[in-house]
């Protein structure tokens with residue numbers, strides 16, 4: 001290459017040691033990307049200093065001012081210049097770089113910040129006089145006496161004023177403020193016993209934009225109270241506590257119910273030894289734990305804290321310390337996947353309370369404002385699609401009242417109500433005098449009282465009532481049964497009287513036949529037939545009568561998707577899940593009380609039965625108090 005701007009040219013061949021200021025600016029590039037990263041470093045220092053209360057103040061998204069005040073141990077006046085020297089740290093002695101119990105230790109945050117902004121540190125150690133020091137563009141002032149309470153105030157003004165090129169990469173004040181807020185929130189999640197306050201200053205006016213007061217009590221209680229205050233009570237109400245241990249790794253925290261999933265990975269908070277991390281291996285494990293509970297486009301919500309001996313994890317692969325490297329990544333992955341699966345299985349029949357919230361919202365006479373928030377989001381087929389598929393699956397019930405079935409329960413809807421013109425589709429089960437009252441512990445899903453629209457079971461529980469989507473529930477039950485059978489001796493098959501011949505493309509045919517052995521363990525026996533066809537000889541008995549052609553096409557979708565699924569198990573589950581859809585013909589079926597109760601009992605006993613294979617809820621619970629509120633009785 002012969003460009004004139006060559007950096008290494010014959011007349012500039014000399015190798016020189018960069019000066020201190022340049023080194024610090026380079027380091028700053030790694031440590032300080034934006035105001036939020038400066039806030040992270042400063043707040044971590046305050047946590048390390050044993051602060052009980054940390055107040056962060058920013059102006060203009062942190063571009064003109066970042067101030068972090070703490071009541072920690074302080075820095076002695078004589079140590080102030082040292083705190084600003086590169087690779088100066090009070091946290092390790094350098095002998096064992098892996099034995100790190102504190103947040104920072106690289107000793108480069110303060111010098112880096114001093115290199116890219118105007119930095120002032122004011123500090124007082126209890127029992128001594130306060131002092132301050134300033135650094136501007138890498139030049140350090142004298143140490144001067146200053147007045148303040150015990151603790152430290154670090155003030156960073158005009159970030160990147162010395163490196164205008166980097167200023168250009170900053171985003172709008174609003175976006176930077178948001179990033180700072182996220183950073184403070186994440187740090188607040190790890191330290192429930194510390195009070196965090198975030199203030200934003202604008203035109204002389206200062207507003208508290210985030211605040212989490214110190215929690216009391218035991219660690220786990222304090223943690224869940226803190227998570228509730230940071231992430232919202234709704235998260236805790238829709239999450240299950242997780243506690244698991246494996247190979248010296250410990251995991252605690254909360255995992256969101258599958259029905260409380262999100263459309264992006266925005267509600268995933270992972271911490272390793274108290275440090276917020278954003279690590280692909282860990283988020284991948286979280287995802288894997290939910291694979292057969294959520295569709296691919298949904299993301300679980302979770303706040304998980306992994307703890308282990310510092311020797312087992314290297315947190316310094318990344319300058320901002322957001323990625324980690326476990327000595328045994330398989331163990332960490334395994335702990336997350338199996339720990340979460342167990343916890344989710346134990347709570348299998350629980351569906352998200354936001355589902356009930358959304359239901360109640362739909363009943364409310366006045367929708368609050370135009371755009372009522374979607375309390376829970378999930379990928380649903382359109383109402384029309386649901387109605388027509390139910391209808392297709394309901395032999396002998398060709399015309400359910402479509403307008404009624406299709407319209408959401410809205411006050412405007414009554415005009416469309418023509419339900420009673422068609423055959424009434426609700427039935428009530430008489431309540432036998434001898435029927436035992438359902439108790440919450442024994443039968444959380446209660447006793448079936450009625451079936452409406454040939455698909456919804458209404459059951460009375462001790463606390464209120466539940467509405468079960470029998471089709472979705474049954475699909476889940478079939479799926480779990482298929483999985484159990486497949487893991488044991490293979491899925492029981494039922495031979496077809498007349499083999500069904502399915503025409504395929506030649507690639508589809510060979511893809512299926514390549515997997516014929518696996519499929520036969522799942523109760524699906526295929527044989528090559530003439531041309532591009534296959535003959536289906538046996539289908540899984542549990543599914544009853546199925547449309548073999550449609551099922552094969554679904555399985556083909558999974559098989560050709562397999563490229564991006566690393567786990568054989570995930571693929572197997574996906575195939576079984578597809579099969580289960582084909583066996584779930586129960587919507588549109590009238591059920592007797594015993595059948596309905598049997599379904600409820602089976603749901604209670606089956607892991608993950610609170611949601612169907614696509615993460616949709618299988619039932620909604622309405623508490624008596626909520627129902628009473630609907631009628632204005634409270």
Ligand code: ADP
Pocket residue numbers: 041045046049070072073074075083084088089090091103104105106107108109110111152
């Ligand atoms: P590191 O945190 O990696 O040690 P820093 O540059 O962030 O490096 O800080 C250098 C040193 O300054 C720390 O080791 C600590 O002794 C001292 N220090 C920094 N911030 C505070 C604070 N808020 N309270 C007490 N000491 C602090």
Ligand code: MG
Pocket residue numbers: 041044045103104105107109110
């Ligand atoms: Mg530090």
